[in-house]
Amino acid sequence: MxxxxxxxxxxxxxxxxxxxxxxxxxxxxxxxxxxxxxxxxxxxxxxxANLAVLQAAIATEGFRKFAATMRAHMEQAPGDARSQIIASAKGYVAFVEDNPHLFRLMFSMERKLDLYPDLLPASREAYAVLREVASGLSPDNCENPVHQTTAETMLWTFIHGYANLKANRQFYTANAETGKDPALEDIFPKFFYTEKD
Known part of the structure; x- marks a missing residue:
């Protein structure tokens, strides 16, 4: 170029x-x-001014692409809560697998608003996707009901961990037993897909 x-x-x-x-x-x-x-x-x-500022600009673009990837998967899925959660998770995983080094950069950047004013809004744009699908969770299904913010964090932790394990080919036990990575649909806890009444 x-x-x-x-x-x-x-x-x-x-x-x-x-x-x-x-x-x-x-x-x-x-x-x-x-x-x-x-x-x-x-x-x-x-x-x-320096490499860190360029990295922040690259990470900002990465978060925008990240959000767009998740939403593109959601647009292809049914509108019920479970399908939307699974679709967003698949978009998350697809982005990590397609952009492992960009993803690593994105989640290693400090969110310094004075130096990188566009980075935090872009990262929040991506988080907003998870917040949106997390509204379909049922915290009441937990033995001890939790706040919605906690539900969002649990969902994010689950998807982020799964994506990293899959991208880095670290599902050792699953691969040894079945020859393939566990599917998201198979390992999502009931908490994550039972819709609210």
Whole structure:
């Protein structure tokens, strides 16, 4: 990709996304992004004071794509609570599997609003998807009913853990017993899919 006048910032972010996808997080640098975008190694300073600021911009774009991936899966699923939860989870997993290095960057960034003003809103946009589907959970199904925020956190923890285990091929026991990873539908606890009355 070559830089065209007027879109250097976007070109550098896309260069970073491409580098993450092809070479991994360790290869991401201002110099590498500049080379990928076809500009001098000093050009990124016009938009990004340092690598951390560029990483934040890349992570911001990642969170937007992350939210869009989950919603795209949800649009293809039935509208009942369980189907929407499963669909969002599958979108979550698909994003992690397709973008492992970007995902790692996204969840390693500090949310410094003064330095990276767009990062927190973008991450909240992604969390809003989980909050939306979590409204279909039934905290009353727990032996000790919990607050809705706790239900959201439990759902997020479950999906995030599953996605990481699957992406890193760490379902050792399941693979040894069945030859394949456990399906989300099979391991979701009853708490996660019984709709409220």
């Amino acid at each position: 070559k830089y065209h006048h007027g879109n250097l910032k976007e070109a550098l972010i896309q260069a970073g996304l491409d580098i993450l996808n092809e070479d991994g997080l360790e290869s991401l640098s201002l110099r590498a992004c500049a080379a990928r975008a076809g500009v001098s190694h000093g050009a990124p300073k016009n938009h990004f």
